Amino acid sequence: MTKAQGYAVAGGKAVEENTVGGVSPVLVLLAGWLVPGAGHLLLRKWWRAGLLALSIVGMFAIGIALKGKVYQMNFGEPLDMLGSAGDLGAGLLYGLARFLGWGQDPVLVAVADYGTKFIVVGGLLNIIAAVDAHSLAIGRKRS
Amino acid sequence: MTISHFSAVVLFSLFTSIVFGITQRSEPKKMAQFGALCFVLFVGGTIAASWLMWFIKH
Numbered sequence: 001m002t003k004a005q006g007y008a009v010a011g012g013k014a015v016e017e018n019t020v021g022g023v024s025p026v027l028v029l030l031a032g033w034l035v036p037g038a039g040h041l042l043l044r045k046w047w048r049a050g051l052l053a054l055s056i057v058g059m060f061a062i063g064i065a066l067k068g069k070v071y072q073m074n075f076g077e078p079l080d081m082l083g084s085a086g087d088l089g090a091g092l093l094y095g096l097a098r099f100l101g102w103g104q105d106p107v108l109v110a111v112a113d114y115g116t117k118f119i120v121v122g123g124l125l126n127i128i129a130a131v132d133a134h135s136l137a138i139g140r141k142r143s
Numbered sequence: 144m145t146i147s148h149f150s151a152v153v154l155f156s157l158f159t160s161i162v163f164g165i166t167q168r169s170e171p172k173k174m175a176q177f178g179a180l181c182f183v184l185f186v187g188g189t190i191a192a193s194w195l196m197w198f199i200k201h
Contacts (some may be wrong), residue, residue, distance in 0.1 A: 025198040030194060048165050074185050114151045121155070125162040127189035132166035 025137035032130030034091040052129045059122030060093050063103075068115020070103030071093070083116075089123030093103025156185035 023042050032039025036052030064070075071083035087094050097103055097119075107113050137140040164178025171172070 002170075035188050052165060055161045059155075059158045062144075062146075066146070066151075067144075110148075111145055111151070114148075118151075118155065121159065125159065128166050129162060141169060 006095040016061075023132050023137060028137040029130055029134040032133040033126065035090070036091070036093070036126050036129065039130050040136070043133060043136050045136070047134075056090070056092065056122050056126045056129065059118050059125065060090055063115040063118030063120075063122060066115030066118065067105055067107070068103055068117070068119045069105075069107050069112070070097045070119060072098075078129065083120055086120035086123045089125075090119070090129040091126060093126075095125065152186060152189050156182050156189075160185060 026038045028042050031042055035053075036056035037049040037051075040049035040052060069083075071080055071087050072116075073084050074080040087097075090097075103119065107116060132141065136143075160181035162179045163181045164174040164176075168174045168177045
């Protein structure tokens with residue numbers, strides 16, 4: 001395996017088998033998705049984990065506080081499907097919101113629409129963070 | 144909870160820039176630089192677009 005600009009260049013399977021810190025990359029990916037920052041936490045990247053958790057949970061919490069909409073799985077409406085895919089990226093936060101019935105009120109004001117975007121983008125950012133943790137775990141990203 | 148439109152822009156830009164900085168760069172110094180650049184571009188771009196819309200309207 002050769003390295004260029006901080007990233008390992010190798011075939012998919014060889015990279016998958018390369019673990020950093022003795023933690024399973026799949027576990028890191030799943031943990032990072034379910035709990036914001038948990039993937040980096042498993043890799044002992046304390047500051048990154050804290051900042052990622054703060055940012056993603058902050059985005060989600062502000063979205064809920066602004067009375068943004070939490071999308072439900074509605075396969076009849078393409079926009080709802082995209083929205084729910086973004087929301088689902090927040091992992092357990094999305095499950096918690098659905099369980100507690102948050103974000104089910106109709107969006108009537110512009111600020112609540114901003115809240116909807118905060119929730120969706122928070123989920124998408126969590127996916128980016130989880131993939132980053134996975135890249136660190138398999139050595140594709142150097143540090 | 145209610146916040147102003149500008150506060151929403153700043154909060155959105157701040158949190159998004161932090162995640163972009165951490166995930167798109169490998170070294171702490173580069174992370175901070177890239178995060179700061181993203182923040183400035185987010186906020187600056189929004190202000191520029193707002194003025195553009197104001198000029199179109201008037």
